[in-house]
Amino acid sequence: AQRVTQPEKLLSVFKGAPVELKCNYSYSGSPELFWYVQYSRQRLQLLLRHISRESIKGFTADLNKGETSFHLKKPFAQEEDSAMYYCALNGMDSSYKLIFGSGTRLLVRP
Protein backbone atom coordinates (compact mmCIF):
# COMPACT_ATOMS: atom_id res chain seq x y z
CA ALA A 1 0.00 0.00 0.00
CA GLN A 2 1.15 3.54 -0.67
CA ARG A 3 1.68 5.53 2.49
CA VAL A 4 3.56 8.60 3.64
CA THR A 5 4.37 9.01 7.31
CA GLN A 6 5.39 12.24 8.98
CA PRO A 7 5.89 11.27 12.62
CA GLU A 8 6.06 14.78 14.06
CA LYS A 9 2.94 16.94 14.22
CA LEU A 10 4.89 19.90 15.55
CA LEU A 11 8.54 20.83 15.43
CA SER A 12 9.61 23.90 17.36
CA VAL A 13 13.10 25.32 16.99
CA PHE A 14 14.85 28.61 17.63
CA LYS A 15 15.97 30.87 14.82
CA GLY A 16 19.33 29.80 13.50
CA ALA A 17 18.98 26.20 14.68
CA PRO A 18 19.14 23.29 12.26
CA VAL A 19 15.88 21.74 11.15
CA GLU A 20 15.02 18.22 10.04
CA LEU A 21 11.46 17.28 9.17
CA LYS A 22 11.07 13.55 8.87
CA CYS A 23 9.27 11.72 6.12
CA ASN A 24 9.09 7.99 5.52
CA TYR A 25 7.22 6.31 2.74
CA SER A 26 5.88 2.92 1.88
CA TYR A 27 5.78 1.96 -1.77
CA SER A 28 6.84 -1.14 -3.58
CA GLY A 29 8.23 0.53 -6.66
CA SER A 30 10.24 3.69 -7.31
CA PRO A 31 8.06 6.64 -6.38
CA GLU A 32 8.66 10.30 -6.85
CA LEU A 33 8.81 12.27 -3.63
CA PHE A 34 7.93 15.89 -3.02
CA TRP A 35 7.84 18.43 -0.24
CA TYR A 36 5.05 20.99 -0.23
CA VAL A 37 4.75 24.00 2.09
CA GLN A 38 1.59 25.76 3.19
CA TYR A 39 1.83 29.18 4.84
CA SER A 40 -1.12 30.26 7.02
CA ARG A 41 -3.81 28.34 5.13
CA GLN A 42 -2.61 29.61 1.76
CA ARG A 43 -2.27 27.37 -1.24
CA LEU A 44 0.14 24.50 -1.16
CA GLN A 45 3.40 25.41 -2.84
CA LEU A 46 5.88 22.97 -4.20
CA LEU A 47 9.10 23.26 -2.24
CA LEU A 48 11.22 20.38 -3.49
CA ARG A 49 11.06 17.28 -5.61
CA HIS A 50 13.63 14.58 -5.29
CA ILE A 51 14.08 14.16 -9.00
CA SER A 52 15.51 17.65 -9.45
CA ARG A 53 17.86 17.52 -6.43
CA GLU A 54 17.63 21.28 -6.03
CA SER A 55 17.80 23.50 -2.97
CA ILE A 56 14.97 25.95 -2.40
CA LYS A 57 15.04 28.58 0.37
CA GLY A 58 17.98 26.71 1.86
CA PHE A 59 16.04 23.45 2.18
CA THR A 60 17.36 20.16 0.85
CA ALA A 61 16.03 16.64 0.88
CA ASP A 62 17.72 13.41 -0.09
CA LEU A 63 15.87 10.30 -1.08
CA ASN A 64 17.17 7.31 0.86
CA LYS A 65 15.72 4.22 -0.76
CA GLY A 66 17.28 1.89 1.79
CA GLU A 67 15.54 3.64 4.67
CA THR A 68 12.55 4.69 2.49
CA SER A 69 12.98 8.22 3.76
CA PHE A 70 12.93 11.72 2.30
CA HIS A 71 13.75 13.97 5.22
CA LEU A 72 13.71 17.75 4.73
CA LYS A 73 16.65 19.65 6.15
CA LYS A 74 17.81 23.21 6.61
CA PRO A 75 20.99 24.14 8.45
CA PHE A 76 19.77 27.47 9.87
CA ALA A 77 16.04 28.01 10.38
CA GLN A 78 14.46 31.43 9.81
CA GLU A 79 11.26 32.79 11.33
CA GLU A 80 9.68 32.98 7.89
CA ASP A 81 10.09 29.22 7.56
CA SER A 82 7.24 28.76 10.04
CA ALA A 83 4.56 26.87 8.11
CA MET A 84 3.01 23.47 7.54
CA TYR A 85 5.17 21.08 5.58
CA TYR A 86 3.76 18.11 3.72
CA CYS A 87 5.68 15.23 2.28
CA ALA A 88 4.00 13.62 -0.72
CA LEU A 89 4.49 10.60 -2.91
CA ASN A 90 3.55 10.10 -6.52
CA GLY A 91 3.54 6.45 -7.35
CA MET A 92 4.56 5.31 -10.78
CA ASP A 93 1.12 3.92 -11.45
CA SER A 94 -1.39 5.42 -13.80
CA SER A 95 -3.28 7.56 -11.32
CA TYR A 96 -0.91 10.57 -11.15
CA LYS A 97 -2.35 11.51 -7.77
CA LEU A 98 -0.27 12.60 -4.80
CA ILE A 99 -0.44 10.74 -1.52
CA PHE A 100 0.21 13.15 1.34
CA GLY A 101 1.60 12.70 4.80
CA SER A 102 -0.30 14.24 7.68
CA GLY A 103 2.01 17.24 7.78
CA THR A 104 4.43 18.76 10.27
CA ARG A 105 3.99 22.23 11.63
CA LEU A 106 7.34 23.99 11.87
CA LEU A 107 7.49 26.81 14.37
CA VAL A 108 10.63 28.90 14.35
CA ARG A 109 10.91 31.03 17.46
CA PRO A 110 12.90 34.29 17.55
Added chain:
Amino acid sequence: GEEVAQTPKHLVRGEGQKAKLYCAPIKGHSYVFWYQQVLKNEFKFLISFQNENVFDETGMPKERFSAKCLPNSPCSLEIQATKLEDSAVYFCASSQSRNTIYFGEGSWLTVV
Protein backbone atom coordinates in the same frame (compact mmCIF):
# COMPACT_ATOMS: atom_id res chain seq x y z
CA GLY B 1 -4.19 31.38 -16.59
CA GLU B 2 -0.94 30.98 -14.72
CA GLU B 3 -2.55 29.85 -11.49
CA VAL B 4 -5.26 27.43 -10.51
CA ALA B 5 -8.27 29.61 -9.72
CA GLN B 6 -10.90 28.45 -7.27
CA THR B 7 -14.24 30.04 -6.44
CA PRO B 8 -15.77 30.84 -4.09
CA LYS B 9 -13.11 31.41 -1.44
CA HIS B 10 -15.65 30.92 1.32
CA LEU B 11 -19.04 29.22 1.32
CA VAL B 12 -21.45 28.72 4.19
CA ARG B 13 -24.27 26.25 3.86
CA GLY B 14 -26.92 24.97 6.21
CA GLU B 15 -27.01 21.25 6.77
CA GLY B 16 -28.87 19.62 3.93
CA GLN B 17 -28.21 22.39 1.44
CA LYS B 18 -26.24 21.98 -1.77
CA ALA B 19 -22.72 23.31 -2.21
CA LYS B 20 -20.95 23.81 -5.51
CA LEU B 21 -17.30 24.72 -5.92
CA TYR B 22 -15.48 25.73 -9.08
CA CYS B 23 -11.95 25.35 -10.37
CA ALA B 24 -10.22 26.75 -13.42
CA PRO B 25 -7.01 24.78 -14.02
CA ILE B 26 -3.85 26.28 -15.44
CA LYS B 27 -4.20 26.68 -19.19
CA GLY B 28 -2.76 23.70 -20.99
CA HIS B 29 -2.96 21.34 -18.04
CA SER B 30 -4.77 18.13 -18.81
CA TYR B 31 -5.14 16.77 -15.29
CA VAL B 32 -7.34 18.18 -12.55
CA PHE B 33 -7.43 16.92 -8.98
CA TRP B 34 -9.71 17.63 -6.03
CA TYR B 35 -8.52 17.23 -2.45
CA GLN B 36 -10.34 17.72 0.83
CA GLN B 37 -8.43 19.12 3.80
CA VAL B 38 -10.17 18.78 7.12
CA LEU B 39 -9.20 20.33 10.46
CA LYS B 40 -6.61 17.72 11.31
CA ASN B 41 -4.73 18.94 8.26
CA GLU B 42 -4.77 15.69 6.35
CA PHE B 43 -5.30 15.90 2.62
CA LYS B 44 -7.77 13.41 1.28
CA PHE B 45 -7.75 12.73 -2.46
CA LEU B 46 -11.25 12.84 -3.91
CA ILE B 47 -11.16 12.62 -7.68
CA SER B 48 -9.05 13.38 -10.73
CA PHE B 49 -9.81 14.13 -14.34
CA GLN B 50 -7.91 13.83 -17.57
CA ASN B 51 -9.48 16.54 -19.65
CA GLU B 52 -13.23 15.93 -19.27
CA ASN B 53 -12.90 12.27 -18.37
CA VAL B 54 -12.88 10.92 -14.85
CA PHE B 55 -9.40 9.51 -14.28
CA ASP B 56 -9.53 8.26 -10.73
CA GLU B 57 -12.55 8.56 -8.45
CA THR B 58 -11.46 6.19 -5.72
CA GLY B 59 -11.69 8.90 -3.05
CA MET B 60 -15.16 10.19 -3.82
CA PRO B 61 -18.03 9.61 -1.39
CA LYS B 62 -20.40 8.74 -4.21
CA GLU B 63 -23.65 9.18 -2.33
CA ARG B 64 -23.55 12.99 -2.18
CA PHE B 65 -20.44 14.10 -4.03
CA SER B 66 -20.16 14.60 -7.75
CA ALA B 67 -17.68 16.36 -10.01
CA LYS B 68 -17.39 17.42 -13.62
CA CYS B 69 -14.85 18.91 -15.98
CA LEU B 70 -16.62 19.96 -19.15
CA PRO B 71 -14.93 21.54 -22.17
CA ASN B 72 -14.67 25.33 -22.06
CA SER B 73 -16.06 25.49 -18.52
CA PRO B 74 -14.53 25.52 -15.06
CA CYS B 75 -14.43 22.16 -13.34
CA SER B 76 -16.90 21.76 -10.50
CA LEU B 77 -17.32 19.78 -7.31
CA GLU B 78 -20.85 19.52 -5.98
CA ILE B 79 -22.05 18.24 -2.65
CA GLN B 80 -25.74 17.44 -2.38
CA ALA B 81 -27.34 17.60 1.06
CA THR B 82 -24.26 18.78 2.93
CA LYS B 83 -23.42 17.40 6.34
CA LEU B 84 -21.46 18.97 9.18
CA GLU B 85 -18.49 16.70 8.48
CA ASP B 86 -18.22 18.11 4.97
CA SER B 87 -16.82 21.30 6.50
CA ALA B 88 -13.32 21.51 5.11
CA VAL B 89 -11.10 23.32 2.67
CA TYR B 90 -11.43 21.88 -0.82
CA PHE B 91 -8.33 22.23 -2.94
CA CYS B 92 -8.22 21.91 -6.67
CA ALA B 93 -4.94 21.19 -8.42
CA SER B 94 -3.83 20.77 -11.99
CA SER B 95 -0.86 19.32 -13.80
CA GLN B 96 0.44 18.52 -17.22
CA SER B 97 2.77 15.77 -16.07
CA ARG B 98 3.18 13.64 -13.00
CA ASN B 99 6.17 15.66 -11.86
CA THR B 100 4.55 18.87 -10.72
CA ILE B 101 1.04 19.44 -9.45
CA TYR B 102 -0.06 23.02 -8.83
CA PHE B 103 -2.67 23.85 -6.23
CA GLY B 104 -5.32 26.53 -5.99
CA GLU B 105 -5.91 28.60 -2.88
CA GLY B 106 -8.79 26.42 -1.80
CA SER B 107 -12.46 26.93 -1.08
CA TRP B 108 -13.50 27.01 2.57
CA LEU B 109 -16.80 25.23 3.05
CA THR B 110 -18.53 25.65 6.40
CA VAL B 111 -21.65 23.63 7.04
CA VAL B 112 -23.74 24.93 9.92
